Amino acid sequence: MFDFKIIPEIVFGNGASEKVGAEARKRGGTKALVVVDPGIIRAGLFDRIEESLTKEGIEVTVFDGVEPEPQIEIADQCAQLGRDKGCDLVVGIGGGSAMDTAKATSILLTNDGKVRDYQGLDLVKKPGVPKIMIPTTAGTGSEVTFTAVFTDKNTKSKAGVNSKYLFADLAFLDPKLTLSLPPEVTAFTGMDALTHAIEAYTSLSSNSFVDLFALEAIRLISDNLHKAVTDGQDIEARGSMLKGSLFGGIALANAGVGAAHALAYPMGGEHQVPHGIANGLLLPYVMEFNLESNIEKFSRIAEAMGERNQGFSALEFAEKSVSAVKKLVEDVKVPTRLRELGIPESAIEGLSSGAMKVTRPIENNPRKVTKEDAIEIYKRAY
Ligand SMILES: [Fe+2]
Incomplete structure (x- = not known):
């Protein structure tokens, strides 16, 4: 139900x-x-x-x-x-x-x-x-x-x-x-939208209605974010991004988010990192962590992002979702490492404690996340 x-x-x-x-x-x-x-x-x-x-x-x-x-x-x-x-x-x-x-x-x-x-x-x-x-x-x-x-x-x-x-x-x-959004704002707000779609789709609260919106959001954002960042006047790409963000929002409103958002919140609260940058940076590392929880769904994400399964094993193809997101993050020039944001490595302990307090997304994540897991994810992203 x-x-x-x-x-x-x-x-x-x-x-x-x-x-x-x-x-x-x-x-x-x-x-x-x-x-x-x-x-x-x-x-x-x-x-x-x-x-x-x-x-x-x-x-x-x-x-x-x-x-x-x-x-x-x-x-x-x-x-x-x-x-x-x-x-x-x-x-x-x-x-x-x-x-x-x-x-x-x-x-x-x-x-x-x-x-x-x-x-x-x-x-x-x-x-x-x-x-x-x-x-x-x-x-x-x-x-x-x-x-x-x-x-x-x-x-x-x-x-x-x-x-x-x-x-x-x-x-x-x-x-x-x-149309007048600068490229960097386009990039990091777009990564936030993608994070909503991927986290809602793979979350413990997803359902078949959420999946419809989430997968279409992933497809639209994956196809159009780079275009909107490189040519801000591309009205079709802008419209598709707005739809992608809307669909991601509908998925989020009905299924919530997961560990990427939980780990991103303290980066905003304690280190003033814009929400979309924190999410875009963390998303592939959290996906890597979550992959084993639902190989089928991560394969569908890979597909929605334009990957084709040419003889890969199920796990190999699911992993393509992570590499596709990493590539998109790099293409649109969102930072890929915590160190690039001037956050000292010594802050990871405090960030992890903060993330564990964001209980709803942590509990909604498809794989159980402990504080040690959060530390490990931040370290991989450092
Ligand atoms: Fe968000």
């Missing part, structure tokens, strides 16, 4: 985001709090979205204080602004940071307290105000997940608000908005 959750509506296509005003109006919005990545405003991508809202008579309040790997306090500040202005709808425009802040803000506008009160699973008491997500990176899949992750500077760890009330009401996927 399994259940499968997905947001009620997804609009995909070039220029789709310009329909936001009409859709916000349909959902009863009169005062929108727009949580927008400041880079989107600088790139001039916000103007038409704002115009679409104001044209419908919707009052727009902008919060552009989001930052990469956002601190908890940022979402509390954003929610306070929304309360002060009486906002009745939230729009998140940007990468995971902006969308996660928007999602958390939506529930804080109807539930008392601060983000910290809701970190954990199913602690949110009632639905938030309607929320619309517009991703501008092809990475986090936050537009279709029920999670908002924040960094706690006191504990140097990351923690998520996880609740069905965090699901967006609607997402606009507009490839045009991703």
Whole structure:
């Protein structure tokens, strides 16, 4: 038995985001709090979205204080602004940071307290105000997940608000908005998306619905990430990446992630390594560790990444999934070693302790991971 959750509506296509005003109006919005990545405003991508809202008579309040790997306090500040202005709808425009802040803000506008009160699973008491997500990176899949992750500077760890009330009401996927993403951001957000798909597909919680989305995400990302990194204006590759990220997000929302994410979190919390870089770097080493748990599924990943079985044994062919991911990581120039990130080898012990505290992904990993295993994986990646 399994259940499968997905947001009620997804609009995909070039220029789709310009329909936001009409859709916000349909959902009863009169005062929108727009949580927008400041880079989107600088790139001039916000103007038409704002115009679409104001044209419908919707009052727009902008919060552009989001930052990469956002601190908890940022979402509390954003929610306070929304309360002060009486906002009745939230729009998140940007990468995971902006969308996660928007999602958390939506529930804080109807539930008392601060983000910290809701970190954990199913602690949110009632639905938030309607929320619309517009991703501008092809990475986090936050537009279709029920999670908002924040960094706690006191504990140097990351923690998520996880609740069905965090699901967006609607997402606009507009490839045009991703054209101006620099190559390195394209590369590491794309590796995050690939990690969602591979970890959800091989996780203990996968099911046949998840597998459909995950395998298609792996195929799309494998075929298009390098193209999108080398030619940012390739609108087809950008669109395929946005779909890959969306499908990876759907898989993630329904099956969770595994050890690569668990080991990546402390790298972000303690050493400020961007989430996608940590995931891309660790993914092949974690896959190597997990390979024996499900040779069939790793063979399917190899296939989805364009490998063909020409007389290999089952294990040899499954191993092709690891070499294919390693090659992609190198091709798109994501760092492949912890040492390249300036992390001292002496930090591995602390990172491993941190990773073991990320219990849900650790327990969802297809092969049991002990602290000694985590140390070994970090060492192999060093
Ligand atoms: Fe992720």
